[in-house]
Amino acid sequence: MRLLLATPLVVFWLAQQATAPASPPSRPDSARDSLLEARVGEVAASLRCPVCQNLSIQDSPSELAQDMKRIVREQLVRGATPDQVRQYFVARYGEWVLLEPPARGVNLTVWALPALVLVGGAVLVWAAVRRWVQPAPAAAGAPAPPPVADPGELLARRARLVSALEELEADFADTKVTAGDYDLLRQRDEAELRAVKAALKERPKRAAARPAPAAVRRSINPVVAWSLGVVAFGAVVALTLTRSVAPRAAGGTITGIDLSGGAAPDGGADGAEGGGAIAPVDTARLHVLEARVARDSNDHAALVELGHLYLSQQRLNRSAQVNMRAVRLKPDARESAEAFAHLGMILWNAGETDAGLQSLDKALELHPDFPEALLFKGIVLFAGKRDMAGATQAWERYLQVAPADANTARVRAMLEGARRAAGSSR
Amino acid sequence: MTWKRALIPLAAMPVIALLGFGLTRDARLVPSPLPGKSAPAFALSTLAGDSLRLSDLRGQVVLLNFWASWCLACIGEHPLLVAADRRWRDQGLRMVGVVYQDTRGNAAQWVRERGGDWPNVLDEGSRTAIEYGLFGVPETFFIDRRGRIVYKQIGPVSEQVLDTWIPRLLADSGPAVVSPAELQVGRSPGYLRTSPDFPATQGTTPRKP
Numbered sequence: 001m002r003l004l005l006a007t008p009l010v011v012f013w014l015a016q017q018a019t020a021p022a023s024p025p026s027r028p029d030s031a032r033d034s035l036l037e038a039r040v041g042e043v044a045a046s047l048r049c050p051v052c053q054n055l056s057i058q059d060s061p062s063e064l065a066q067d068m069k070r071i072v073r074e075q076l077v078r079g080a081t082p083d084q085v086r087q088y089f090v091a092r093y094g095e096w097v098l099l100e101p102p103a104r105g106v107n108l109t110v111w112a113l114p115a116l117v118l119v120g121g122a123v124l125v126w127a128a129v130r131r132w133v134q135p136a137p138a139a140a141g142a143p144a145p146p147p148v149a150d151p152g153e154l155l156a157r158r159a160r161l162v163s164a165l166e167e168l169e170a171d172f173a174d175t176k177v178t179a180g181d182y183d184l185l186r187q188r189d190e191a192e193l194r195a196v197k198a199a200l201k202e203r204p205k206r207a208a209a210r211p212a213p214a215a216v217r218r219s220i221n222p223v224v225a226w227s228l229g230v231v232a233f234g235a236v237v238a239l240t241l242t243r244s245v246a247p248r249a250a251g252g253t254i255t256g257i258d259l260s261g262g263a264a265p266d267g268g269a270d271g272a273e274g275g276g277a278i279a280p281v282d283t284a285r286l287h288v289l290e291a292r293v294a295r296d297s298n299d300h301a302a303l304v305e306l307g308h309l310y311l312s313q314q315r316l317n318r319s320a321q322v323n324m325r326a327v328r329l330k331p332d333a334r335e336s337a338e339a340f341a342h343l344g345m346i347l348w349n350a351g352e353t354d355a356g357l358q359s360l361d362k363a364l365e366l367h368p369d370f371p372e373a374l375l376f377k378g379i380v381l382f383a384g385k386r387d388m389a390g391a392t393q394a395w396e397r398y399l400q401v402a403p404a405d406a407n408t409a410r411v412r413a414m415l416e417g418a419r420r421a422a423g424s425s426r
Numbered sequence: 427m428t429w430k431r432a433l434i435p436l437a438a439m440p441v442i443a444l445l446g447f448g449l450t451r452d453a454r455l456v457p458s459p460l461p462g463k464s465a466p467a468f469a470l471s472t473l474a475g476d477s478l479r480l481s482d483l484r485g486q487v488v489l490l491n492f493w494a495s496w497c498l499a500c501i502g503e504h505p506l507l508v509a510a511d512r513r514w515r516d517q518g519l520r521m522v523g524v525v526y527q528d529t530r531g532n533a534a535q536w537v538r539e540r541g542g543d544w545p546n547v548l549d550e551g552s553r554t555a556i557e558y559g560l561f562g563v564p565e566t567f568f569i570d571r572r573g574r575i576v577y578k579q580i581g582p583v584s585e586q587v588l589d590t591w592i593p594r595l596l597a598d599s600g601p602a603v604v605s606p607a608e609l610q611v612g613r614s615p616g617y618l619r620t621s622p623d624f625p626a627t628q629g630t631t632p633r634k635p
Binding site: 050051063064067068070071089090091092093094096 | 457458459460551552553555557558560561562
């Protein structure tokens with residue numbers, strides 16, 4: 001039982017089960033509203049959030065980004081074109097604020113480079129495949145010899161080299177060339193002459209050994225090679241391009257990984273009953289709520305419900321953010337009890353047991369019989385404080401006020417454990 | 427034959443030069459289009475409850491300081507602003523604080539604790555902050571007598587920045603003429619950006635605003 005409680009996963013599972021949030025009636029957006037939202041989203045996605053690293057104001061949860069988004073919406077409603085809205089921000093933040101640099105001036109490099117790299121890659125693949133299907137070289141070895149097969153030409157070259165050497169000697173004798181140049185030229189010509197002589201000696205042997213023309217031997221069927229090249233190039237381009245250009249999937253995170261508390265908590269793997277699974281969350285509902293909060297960052301009910309959903313997904317930072325905003329909006333309202341309860345849980349999870357308890361007490365002060373707060377308080381007292389009496393009291397109250405559901409049996413079992421622990425320590 | 431071998435280093439050279447040039451630049455500097463332009467107008471209510479319009483201060487040198495009570499770097503720069511106010515107020519310097527993403531109560535308490543009796547206005551919905559292309563707090567705008575922004579300090583001001591700009595702006599009684607080379611944006615080293623969006627910067631217990 002203690003093991004079970006030590007796994008935050010189970011706690012969140014419980015939290016998720018415990019609160020069937022009083023879903024506020026969702027207002028169905030009119031078609032015009034959603035059209036406007038789409039346009040706002042489009043413009044907002046093209047503007048850089050000033051307080052984050054490389055997030056658009058559409059993606060950023062920061063307050064400044066939300067305020068900027070509100071201005072985008074207002075200007076669009078007033079009839080400004082998306083470009084005029086963008087221009088408004090450029091005039092204040094500079095071109096920096098645009099996530100896509102306009103294609104002119106130095107910025108053109110950014111736009112041209114990918115195309116150049118693409119062409120360069122195609123040329124490389126083309127060259128590689130061409131070399132691949134080319135006839136195998138006639139023979140390996142014989143490093144220097146000029147690749148000339150014609151004996152007549154070889155003989156002519158030999159004669160030319162010999163006379164060139166003689167001329168060089170004469171020039172040197174007449175001091176027409178310096179000693180350094182003489183050595184250099186002489187070495188070069190002599191080396192070539194040696195190679196030509198070697199080739200002349202070699203030729204009859206080679207011709208005898210390989211009567212068939214070596215040129216037709218290919219290492220691979222060219223059709224196969226070319227198709228392989230095209231397929232490889234196409235696959236790489238398709239993979240990288242689609243991944244970098246594709247818009248983010250609905251519900252996907254900005255980074256592609258859920259960094260906001262999605263990592264498995266310690267010991268999470270061993271929770272047999274928890275199953276290790278994060279409770280499934282109604283993503284459609286999540287989007288509706290996110291849109292509502294984006295439209296009106298003071299929508300308290302949406303903030304609280306969003307806080308609950310994020311908590312169920314274990315996105316603790318996000319949950320903390322919206323819950324904080326909710327409690328700041330209405331610090332003393334009964335409706336904020338749930339937000340305080342969420343914060344209590346998050347704080348406890350972050351190791352702030354006392355602060356967590358304080359927040360849970362605040363929730364109970366606002367709403368004395370709020371089931372979620374009672375359940376959480378019991379958990380924090382039991383697991384965090386080892387206060388069995390306190391936990392017992394909280395859970396007993398919970399069983400009295402909460403409607404019977406899947407949690408009831410579980411809480412009964414935990415209550416039993418707390419009572420036993422209290423008895424054994426006495 | 428040899429020119430082909432030189433091709434690779436030749437092609438690599440501009441790339442290396444470009445990267446090398448990048449190393450000489452300070453990536454934290456964000457050029458702002460605002461210096462040289464006239465300061466966006468605003469009419470906001472002060473912490474004391476009065477209304478303040480920037481246009482009413484035309485003809486005087488204005489130091490517009492964006493700050494918040496949750497901002498740590500603001501605490502550090504505040505004594506410098508108090509000293510500047512004391513030193514130059516009689517010569518026509520007007521300090522105006524703009525409270526950014528904060529509540530009236532928290533801001534008023536912050537001022538009570540730390541001094542400074544110039545007006546501070548509340549910026550609901552960050553509208554004025556966005557008009558001024560604000561990145562974070564603190565940020566300070568130096569506005570000349572003609573109502574033009576001549577300098578923008580991102581991050582806390584330093585004594586040197588104040589000593590450089592304020593006497594020059596005060597001495598300049600007529601039309602402000604500032605050479606384009608001087609229109610620049612500075613950012614102090616060790617600039618500490620804090621955001622109100624993360625609970626960690628606000629203490630771990632949920633606080634009543």
